[in-house]
Amino acid sequence: MASNQILIVDDEPDIRSLVQEILVDEGYQVEIADGAAAARAALRTRRPDLVLLDVWMPDTDGISLLREWSQDGRPPMPVVMMSGHGTIETAVEATRLGAYDFIEKPISLAKLLLTVERALEANRLVQENEGLRRRLPDTPEPIGSSKAMVELRAQIERAAQTDACVLLEGEPGSGKQVLARYLHERSNRxxxxxxVVSGGALIKPDAARDLFGVEEGGELRYGLIEQAQGGTLFLDEVAVLGSEL
Incomplete structure (x- = not known):
């Protein structure tokens, strides 16, 4: 039985009641807020595990509230936006500010429950990863003073400031994973x-399932890509991956 705390922020009483009833039936602890002011007060009392946030509200719109919560780079909990009049621009801005997902109204029961479950699981993985990171030593900086190494470090620093995919080439044992971790540590992620995903470990026919996850019989199995949500996915030995991936 789920026991996560979820905050619903929506100015429409019918929507609040409907979503609250659905989530309570699933075993979640639910708190409601009818606008931005009530949401701020709720967060001062207790940080929820997830927020369902309406975009259009009379006092302060959801995007502005999300922006407040993202002052440190990302909101302190996963946020799922809700709107009956959403646009691509709104969805893009919400994603840029750190929203986990975007649900359209009228709300689909299946979509709501699936999104809530995925958001909570992804956040659990993030918290677990951060806990492990706190127990590990800092990633060492690649050493060396040669011209090639100095240029390599400079390239990594530049790449770390973007969200582009990066290809690291080198012989086995040359330190590609060390460089990948160094890049990750220098990025906003x-x-x-x-x-870390080893291409050799992704054995057919389950490779796609391991990477992308699967839903069978109402049960979700999260893939490695989902586990890396918002962070870095390091694909080692990419040459052995099948073309279908």
Whole structure:
């Protein structure tokens, strides 16, 4: 039985009641807020495990409230936006500010429950990863003073400031994973998961399932990509991956 605390922020009483009833039936602890002021007060009392946040509200819109919560780079808990009049621009801005997902109204029961479960599980993995990171020593900086090594470090620093995919080439044992971790530590994703995937371990026919996850019989199995949500996915030995991946 689920026991996570969920805060619903919506100015429409019918929506609040409906979503609250659905989530309570699933075993979640639910608190409601009819606007931004009530949401701020709720967060001062207790930080929830998840917030369902309406975009359009009369006092302060959901995007502005999400922006407040993201002053340190990301909100302190996963946030799922809700709107009956959402636009692509709104969804993009919400994602940029750290929202986990975007649900359209009228709300689908299946979509709501699936999104809530995924958001909570992804956040659990993030918290678990951060706990492990606190117990590990800092990632060492690649050493060396040669011109090639100095340029390599400079390239990594530049790449770390982007969200682009990075290809690290080198012989086995040359330190590609060390460089990948160094890049991760220098990026804005440093507080998110660093997930290592060995291409040789992704054995067919379950490779796609391991990477992307699967839903069978109402049960969710989260893939490695989901586990790296918001962080870095390091694919080692990519040459052995099948073309279908």
């Amino acid at each position: 440093r507080d998110r998961p660093f997930v």
